[in-house]
Amino acid sequence: MRLVDADKARECFGGDGVTGAVMQRMFDSLPTIDAVPVVRCRECKYWRRYTRQWENHCAGECERHRMEGGTYENDFCSYGQRKEDEHEQ
Numbered sequence: 651m652r653l654v655d656a657d658k659a660r661e662c663f664g665g666d667g668v669t670g671a672v673m674q675r676m677f678d679s680l681p682t683i684d685a686v687p688v689v690r691c692r693e694c695k696y697w698r699r700y701t702r703q704w705e706n707h708c709a710g711e712c713e714r715h716r717m718e719g720g721t722y723e724n725d726f727c728s729y730g731q732r733k734e735d736e737h738e739q
Contacts, residue, residue, distance in 0.1 A: 653685055689730030692723035696731065699723070 656677050663673035691697040691710065699710040700720065709720045714729055 653683060656680060656682065688726050689732050690723065691721050691725045691727075691730070693732050694726075694730040695733045696729075697721065697723075 660674055660677040696712050696714040697710050698713065708723050711720045
């Protein structure tokens with residue numbers, strides 16, 4: 651399954667005439683998914699990569715949750731907030 655911008659696709663197939671109207675109705679009737687963007691730990695302002703030499707280079711610690719064992723850079727949670735500026739990364 652792939653997520654697409656159905657409104658944009660509807661515009662592309664929208665043309666004039668019967669075919670355009672049929673295509674627009676088809677896009678309007680397709681089921682939709684309520685998707686939200688995900689903020690991975692590595693993109694989150696609360697996550698800091700472990701800096702000690704013996705730690706896993708892909709792991710870090712979340713300042714918000716302080717989970718035992720840390721989290722990995724591709725993990726995510728519902729509290730993630732994207733870093734605002736490039737200098738925060």
